[in-house]
Amino acid sequence: MKFQIIWKAFFAVKNEVKAARLIKQIEIITGHPIVSQQFEWSKKNPSLLGAAFVSELKDDMTMEEAVFQTLQIINKLGTAWTVYSPVIFKDSENPDEVLLSFEGLHEGPSFTGLSWIHFTLETDSKHEYGWEHASAYGTNFVNPD
Secondary structure, X not given: OOEEEEEEEEEOOOOHHHHHHHHHHHHHHHOOOEEEEEEEXXXXXXXXXXXXXXXXXXXXXXXXXXXXXXXXXXXXXXXXXXXXXXXXXXXXXXXXXXXXXEEEEEOOOOOOOEEEEEEEEEEOHHHHOOOOOHHHHOOOXXXXX
């Protein structure tokens, strides 16, 4: 099964170019390619640039392996993460397909320029069949209505 990590972060930077450089550093540190990224300035705190970006885990693996690998990846970005128990469920539209959601956040990462970061590990099998992660790719967390 294929998996992807959906990242949502706030960067203390002056422009999107600098945030893109930090995302590139995250890509290098984690060793997994970033396949999508979007930015939006925070209205509540204009000094922070919100970003949503997606990493794909490279290999087919079990859910347990994906959770373990994700824990190894996030610890490369800092320690003291808050993680939530993985949730495994059946897809109502495709009952043969099992989905996984595992998430966590870090409010004080040691990564310079990174103010806050959240991750969600999800199965990517629906994505292969044309399912769009509209909420995952969006920056609606930056300025919620």
